[in-house]
Amino acid sequence: MNINRKIVLKKSPEGIPNEGDFELIEEKIEAPGENEFLSKTIHLSLDPYIRGVITGRHIYSEKVNIGDTIVGRTVSEVIESNHPDYQKGELVLSSNGWQEYGISDGEGVRKLNGHQGKLSTALGIMGMPGLTAYAGLLTYGEPKEGDILVVSAASGPVGCMVGQIAQIHGVEVIGIAGSDEKCNTVRDVFGFKDCINYKTEDIDQRIKELCPNGIDIYFDNVGGDTLDIMTRNLAYEARIVLCGFMTQYNLSTPPPGPNLGPIVGARAIIRGVVVYDHYDKQDEFISKAGKWIQDGKVKFIEDEVIGIENTPAQFCKLMRGENFGKTIVTMQ
Amino acid sequence: MNINRKIVLKKSPEGIPNEGDFELIEEKIEAPGENEFLSKTIHLSLDPYIRGVITGRHIYSEKVNIGDTIVGRTVSEVIESNHPDYQKGELVLSSNGWQEYGISDGEGVRKLNGHQGKLSTALGIMGMPGLTAYAGLLTYGEPKEGDILVVSAASGPVGCMVGQIAQIHGVEVIGIAGSDEKCNTVRDVFGFKDCINYKTEDIDQRIKELCPNGIDIYFDNVGGDTLDIMTRNLAYEARIVLCGFMTQYNLSTPPPGPNLGPIVGARAIIRGVVVYDHYDKQDEFISKAGKWIQDGKVKFIEDEVIGIENTPAQFCKLMRGENFGKTIVTMQ
Numbered sequence: 001m002n003i004n005r006k007i008v009l010k011k012s013p014e015g016i017p018n019e020g021d022f023e024l025i026e027e028k029i030e031a032p033g034e035n036e037f038l039s040k041t042i043h044l045s046l047d048p049y050i051r052g053v054i055t056g057r058h059i060y061s062e063k064v065n066i067g068d069t070i071v072g073r074t075v076s077e078v079i080e081s082n083h084p085d086y087q088k089g090e091l092v093l094s095s096n097g098w099q100e101y102g103i104s105d106g107e108g109v110r111k112l113n114g115h116q117g118k119l120s121t122a123l124g125i126m127g128m129p130g131l132t133a134y135a136g137l138l139t140y141g142e143p144k145e146g147d148i149l150v151v152s153a154a155s156g157p158v159g160c161m162v163g164q165i166a167q168i169h170g171v172e173v174i175g176i177a178g179s180d181e182k183c184n185t186v187r188d189v190f191g192f193k194d195c196i197n198y199k200t201e202d203i204d205q206r207i208k209e210l211c212p213n214g215i216d217i218y219f220d221n222v223g224g225d226t227l228d229i230m231t232r233n234l235a236y237e238a239r240i241v242l243c244g245f246m247t248q249y250n251l252s253t254p255p256p257g258p259n260l261g262p263i264v265g266a267r268a269i270i271r272g273v274v275v276y277d278h279y280d281k282q283d284e285f286i287s288k289a290g291k292w293i294q295d296g297k298v299k300f301i302e303d304e305v306i307g308i309e310n311t312p313a314q315f316c317k318l319m320r321g322e323n324f325g326k327t328i329v330t331m332q
Numbered sequence: 333m334n335i336n337r338k339i340v341l342k343k344s345p346e347g348i349p350n351e352g353d354f355e356l357i358e359e360k361i362e363a364p365g366e367n368e369f370l371s372k373t374i375h376l377s378l379d380p381y382i383r384g385v386i387t388g389r390h391i392y393s394e395k396v397n398i399g400d401t402i403v404g405r406t407v408s409e410v411i412e413s414n415h416p417d418y419q420k421g422e423l424v425l426s427s428n429g430w431q432e433y434g435i436s437d438g439e440g441v442r443k444l445n446g447h448q449g450k451l452s453t454a455l456g457i458m459g460m461p462g463l464t465a466y467a468g469l470l471t472y473g474e475p476k477e478g479d480i481l482v483v484s485a486a487s488g489p490v491g492c493m494v495g496q497i498a499q500i501h502g503v504e505v506i507g508i509a510g511s512d513e514k515c516n517t518v519r520d521v522f523g524f525k526d527c528i529n530y531k532t533e534d535i536d537q538r539i540k541e542l543c544p545n546g547i548d549i550y551f552d553n554v555g556g557d558t559l560d561i562m563t564r565n566l567a568y569e570a571r572i573v574l575c576g577f578m579t580q581y582n583l584s585t586p587p588p589g590p591n592l593g594p595i596v597g598a599r600a601i602i603r604g605v606v607v608y609d610h611y612d613k614q615d616e617f618i619s620k621a622g623k624w625i626q627d628g629k630v631k632f633i634e635d636e637v638i639g640i641e642n643t644p645a646q647f648c649k650l651m652r653g654e655n656f657g658k659t660i661v662t663m664q
Contacts, residue, residue: 223591223592223593227592228588242592242595242596243596245592245593248591248593254591254593255588255591256560256587256588256589256590256591257588257589257590257591257592258588258589258592259555259580259586259587259588259589260555260559260574260577260589260590260602260604261555261577261580261586263574263602263603263604264574264575264604264605264606265604265606267603267604267606267609268603268604269601269602269603270592270595270601270602270603271595271599271600271601271602272592272595272596272597272599272600273596274596274597274599277599
């Protein structure tokens with residue numbers, strides 16, 4: 001077992017990525033240097049933001065160049081350590097990327113010693129997507145009992161968490177998702193009042209039926225037409241939380257956005273949430289989310305495949321919107 | 333003198349209005365009823381929002397139909413009164429609209445007995461445009477010493493007041509306007525650091541030169557491409573105050589707006605200002621603005637014509653962006 005299998009960028013994707021943009025290579029596992037540790041990846045998180053990193057448009061990460069290992073958050077186990085703070089056998093949240101083994105100096109690493117429940121949730125509902133939902137909703141959405149919230153990409157890890165946390169705060173929640181199967185899950189598993197299939201239904205008409213007095217909070221994971229429709233269906237003093245732009249990650253030029261006239265009429269506020277600003281809320285979030293999961297108030301679903309070699313196909317599926325739940329690759 | 337001359341809507345304008353959309357008619361001056369007064373118009377304010385009222389898209393006013401007198405705020409003198417609160421000879425801020433005489437029951441009327449300085453400023457710098465600038469800038473713009481503010485339609489009554497109030501608060505101000513003559517006035521009369529002629533200069537390039545660290549406050553009176561460019565040149569935690577959409581008042585369908593991705597990156601806030609929400613600040617504003625004018629800290633310019641018959645041409649000029657300063661019609 002001295003071989004590390006990893007996925008590198010073969011060519012820069014145009015539009016929606018395909019498997020040919022990536023390449024599986026094998027190399028000898030390197031030894032950790034001074035103040036470094038080697039960890040074996042257990043779970044790898046696939047997230048839409050990675051598309052932006054590959055293109056160099058994600059302002060918080062360095063661009064992935066041809067031949068580079070693709071980046072990504074991982075749950076891994078320390079197997080060899082020259083770092084005083086990390087011991088062999090410890091479980092950590094790390095950034096090994098798309099590979100079976102990774103070396104780290106501890107920067108950005110979090111120990112998972114106290115983690116409750118399924119380990120992979122540290123990458124999803126209990127991890128970055130969960131904190132994004134929690135911080136974005138509570139900091140900028142300002143949910144109040146009786147509000148109506150709409151969230152797009154509602155079956156994804158951020159969307160489902162936004163809707164479930166909102167319900168815990170007495171908010172009525174409508175989801176938007178891309179298939180009847182997703183919509184059924186959003187209603188039946190996550191307890192949303194309703195869910196609109198944007199591929200087969202008229203979103204504007206359905207929103208007017210479901211929210212005749214307008215939307216108090218729109219939590220946006222997609223941008224595009226859906227965002228435009230929501231701006232025209234706002235309640236007075238509505239809050240729009242911009243979180244993701246799934247409709248444009250695969251485009252080379254950012255498309256126009258919604259006309260902002262209705263924002264003035266509704267006295268609405270538009271803000272964006274960037275999870276990196278909210279790590280101070282992480283402990284509070286993990287403690288609450290752990291309890292919510294335990295109490296059955298928060299459910300989650302995962303779209304898991306096994307084996308590093310299946311990562312490119314799984315990522316391309318995510319970028320086509322065909323994933324169903326938090327997208328995870330579990331190593332063999 | 334028992335004839336009232338007034339301008340009515342002849343046909344609904346398509347695109348930028350032209351004089352043929354309006355008609356001057358004469359009629360006998362009516363007598364005020366019980367609890368009403370008759371006033372003679374002195375100054376009439378022409379404002380871009382009137383275009384929306386004519387089309388029925390201004391959500392705060394009833395649509396102007398064919399044959400109706402066009403609406404507008406006026407300074408007028410009470411000449412006959414059956415209203416206990418208004419005496420003959422009093423000067424009032426009223427809504428006579430585009431006519432030489434108007435009857436009012438006092439609703440929405442404000443007495444101008446204590447007005448200081450030029451009377452027409454009650455319609456401009458000391459009136460609704462001034463309050464819009466004051467409330468929008470201070471409530472949503474949150475100006476701080478050392479901030480950089482950009483304001484579009486900078487030579488107009490809202491724009492010039494935003495820039496001047498911002499300077500009083502220690503903010504560096506850049507204007508955008510539609511001619512070299514306007515830009516010179518914005519710099520020389522209103523004291524802005526600089527002004528960009530959007531018709532002849534590359535706004536994006538000039539903003540990058542003038543604000544290399546980005547814009548802290550963008551006060552938007554125009555929408556369209558200018559708004560889009562500003563969203564891509566924001567400083568961290570910037571504030572965008574939406575006030576007017578001059579680029580789209582003459583369009584039948586609202587065009588798309590800016591891509592909102594950069595709002596997230598900059599942690600910016602987008603809000604709109606509607607002056608009707610801020611009448612509680614009117615007394616405070618008038619008191620401060622009066623002093624600023626007296627102290628020479630706030631200047632104003634007016635684009636004035638004489639005679640009700642010149643109102644349509646003056647309004648069309650405003651809607652073509654060819655006005656220069658606060659647009660006023662003074663009656664003969």
